[in-house]
Amino acid sequence: MPKHYRPAGKKKEGNAARYMTRSQALKSLQVNLNLFRRLCIVKGIFPREPKKKVKGNHHTYYHVKDIAFLQHEPLLEKFREIKTYQKKVLKAKSKKNEELARLLLTRQPTYKLDRLIRERYPTFPDALRDLDDCLTMVHLFAVLPASDREKLEVKRVHNCRRLSHEWQAYVSRTHSLRKVFVSVKGIYYQAEVEGQKITWLTPHAIQQVFTNDVDFSVLLTFLEFYETLLAFTNFKLYHSLNVKYPPILDSRLEALAADLYALSRYIDASSRGMTVEPKVDSSSSSQSNDREESELRLAQLQHQLPSSEPGALMHLVADNNEEVEEDEETRACKSLFKDLKFFLSREVPRESLLFVLPAFGGMVSWEGEGAPFKEDDECITHHIIDKPSAGHMYLSREYVQPQWIYDSVNARIILPTEKYLVGRIPPPHLSPFVDNEAEGYVPDYAETIKRLQAAARNEVLPLPGVGAGDLEDPQNLLYAGVMSRTEEAEAARNKKKMATLEKQYHEELKMEITGTSADDLPVEEEGEEGEEEDPEAAIKQVANDEDTRSKLSMSNKKRKLYEAMKMGLEKKNEGVKLIEERKRKLKKAQQ
């Protein structure tokens, strides 16, 4: 009898009972793959990796409990209902009963996802923790063109735009934005809301293109869930600010929302050729265009304007200046651009800057109607410009490139503007998400910024040249030959500061060697002979010996882990080495 034989009728056990393949799941749920996918997406159910794959390696396995969870989901029944209802509509249509079809369509069964959100995120921090993907997606869809072919409705794009603006308004208002990074993929923002670090990516505000290798139904299902999630999150956040949500309550404003869209479409069509066309443009210009017909609304909005924010949403939040207890970082962020007034030129990414500058306490205006102050305002301290040269220049202000803002924000100090002036190639834009020390490579500009930061804090950092001596290997210590103990200790302390593994290592070796040589052995000359021959090799040898010695006393498991870790470290170091090599070559080329 084979080992795996199980008598008929006996219950399964272990992995066979605990996991089922996807097709088994489909069968037991009596749904098709599409519906199953939708359910999985909205319920947040994912396949599992059983220890033993009973049905083979090429299957996807789901936990039985997950499937039972789906089975009891009321949404499943609702989806079925919708399906049958769709059949009804289809039947009416195919019988040319347009009237009935229309009537039926008005009464379609609908479903809500709020319960699911509550279920998946029992507490608010849970939801915030998972908000990264949500925000990225909503921001992406906010700039996508509506498409009939992909069933991406205008309404949804518009909703995405609204939601993203609401979120940005909140972040900007509460000054919880922490880091900004302009990458090729888009602009990364990191905010800290209720202790959770939330990072999201907004595409550059340019007409996005559809690609064919994307299944939009999956994306739209995700989007549906994310929209709901973000709306509820926004509600909660606005609630915490004592602001009513959704922000647009006036029926006239709501009517304007459709108007807004039409206008933006029009503007899009007329300015397709332009490289940078921020969306807020549409809202602001629409604002001005509708001045006559909705003066009431404008009055409402503009008296609330802290003269820096463009969108209607911003004001609603900003209006509510209830002082929340703020932590130190928030205060620092709030006061970064405190007394500065910015003016945005036409070609800079307005949406991003209108979000970032108020978040750090700056006042912004822009070229165009509805702007809080004009270009010729005397108080403007910085003029953000992204052209090779500015036309008419005011002497009272500085003309800088937009990168200056992002770099200053990341550094939390106002950087000197010389390098960012108009017409110059700005210094490299560095990612604020990288821990340079851990990574092993510190770009030059990061060093510079560090020193500037220290200067701003009235501290003195050693010049890079001074540190270099310490950074050198302990080999020179070795060369020195006889060293006093105190010196050794000092060197050791220095090296600890460097805290790089390699060096720590070498230090130990050196100790070894000096230790051995210190011992008065009868064969003094031999040891020294070795050192004289090739001290480096000797050190390496000793290091290796040390390594093998400790490896020997490790258990197999630990040794393998150790070796794997070493390998990983080596890989990382290789990357760093490559970069350093490139840098060296570049320097050589420059000379």
Next chain:
Amino acid sequence: MTAKKSEAAAEEDKIIDTKRKSGSVKSQKQKPAAKEAKSVEKEVKSLKEEDLLLESGTDSEYDGDGDSLSLNSDDFDSDFYDSEDDGSQRETENGDEVHGHDGSDGNVDDDDESEQVDSENGEEDGSEEGFEQDEAVEESDSSEDEVAPRNTIGDVPIKWYDDEKHIGYDITGKKITKKEKQDKLDSFLATMDDSKNWRKIYDDYNDEEVELTKEESKLIRRMLKGEAPHADFDPYAPYVDWFDWKKESIHPLSGAPEPKRRFIPSKWEAKKVVKYVRAIRNGTIKFDKPEEEPNYYLLWGDDSASDLRGKNLNFVPPPKVKLPGHEESYNPSPEFIPTAEEKAAYELMYEEDRPKFIPKMYTSLRSIPAYENALKESFERCLDLYLCPRVRKKRINIDPESLKPKLPSRKDLRPYPNSCYLEYRGHTGPVTSLSTERSGQWIASGSMDKSVRIWEVETGRCLKVWEFDEVVTCVAWNPLSDFSILAVAMGRDLVLLNTELGTDEEQKKIEDLLNVKDLPELVPSVAKIVTWRQDEKHGGVKITHFKTITYIDWHSKGDYLSTVMASGETRGVVVHQLTKRDTQKLPLKIRGLPVRTLFHPTQRGIFLIATKKNIRVYDLRKREGPIKKLETGLREISSMAIHPGGDNLIVGSKEGKMCWFDLDLSSRPYKTLKNHPKDITNVAFHRSYPLFASCSEDSTAYVFHGKVFNDMNENPLIVPLEILRGHSSSKGQGVLDCKFHPRQPWLFTAGADSIIKLYCH
């Protein structure tokens, strides 16, 4: 008016008379010419009915009257009734009850309508046909339901009121008192007097007499004849073919006039309307749109809610996306951008290996184009989220150095050999074997240059050299200090040499021992394998074996000496006894080729034989199979050494692994160390210090601290101490042998580079 009535009555009289006499003739007379074609049978039937009617009429006057009225109400059916002679009677009776109202209606009508009709009759007496037609139309128009009956008791048997003074109630609720019954005689007289009396019918429901009008009587008469009650009804109307045949039409289109039902409101529609009306009134149908519930509300009101997620199933949150590094910047440092060559190299790579993102540089923000993979990356993230199995993996983020165990400091474990102190040079070939003299003053070495040398340890002076004809494989000094015999194995010979060390007394003893002139007879089976001989050349004993000797080992008492040959069965290992000049085969069968043998240092008669894979422990006194088998798990054992305490054993293998066995504990290794990349050639224990060493073909020797505790519960402590280098490899061989100094923590190593090294602490 009365005159007219009387005329009509007279006519009626006549008719009845004629009926009585010859109804058939009368009927024929009355019928129009077209009707004469009717069958005789029908006439007979009508006759019969008349008779019946008359009979009933005689019994009770109103019976007939009710009949006529009922017929009147559904006049179109009259023909049918006529044809069924048997059923007609029944009908009349039923009709009386059912259509009781109708009768009364007729009476009520009587007051106004009959008058009108009469007047009309009077005016146009001559043209009766058209006259009747009009009247029929009028009758059909007038709804009989409109006039309520005088009595309101409803459809209850009249006999209930038989004993009452009233017959019911009128519409105002007042009792309708019964009329006084007339005397029979009076009534008879009245009938006789009144010529119109025959037209009077008593309606017992309303308790009144009703007088039939002329038209009504006409109707009755017609019905009695079996004709349609209305004169204007033409049962033989010409057939109208509504289909227009003349046209060349394929489809039978009818030109028939629209049927009546098209013009009257639908009953079902009406019902439906009523239903809707009710639903609207009840509120089940609403016209104003339902109030929209707020789409969004405070979902997370209080954070006190416990975890609603499935408690038993662990939820793995999706991993976050990796944050971008410097290289993803739109304006990275130039060193992050790959050079042209590197980019070209990327192109040559496989799709999977190619870096997903190649950094690019844009000089200004406005020149950044739309990222073409934005949607795709978003989609891939989505796929990851719902398609990828999530597993919680423990990722230890620690310094790899912390994995290293904390070893006791080497300083604390001193003394141990750590540096080369002396070199013994003199051999011209690889030194294969070493042996230390018990006192620690001398060492002997055998080499491939076919010589054996004795060295003074402290000075490195070569004391003695023996030259042989064959390569020396093994040398072993007798473990007794006062018995300095050196056993040398070369080829198939084992030579016991007198080293000429020690006092004269000792020398004498040795010389005696090595003088083997009078050899005892060996056991024949042994004699095949071994022959003892005096070695004239070197002044010792030469024991020639049948195969090449690979290893020799002295018993600690110095009397027994075991040699190992590359042969299986029982012949692989033999034990020589010096004092008896005897050789014994092992009384055991050895499985596999023996590699090494060992006499147990403390227990008598315990003998260890290492074959290629396993080590077996025998008790030589018992002449039985092994008392213990140690499974090393090694591929090929090369060497073996036992702790002077006798409980611990180390085994070196050709794959560079060393096993530590605790003989009391288990038959499996307590610890396996993989310390050498190449074959281990020898392992050694120090006699007194807690040290052991291994040497290998990779021209290194390892020194370990190996402390065995007296406490049985405590595991032996093994600490690697030092890697001794210095030998250079020649012909792929490194260090061939290593031995500890018997007293000092010093290690001798014999290298293939023909140098012997002494490592001191």
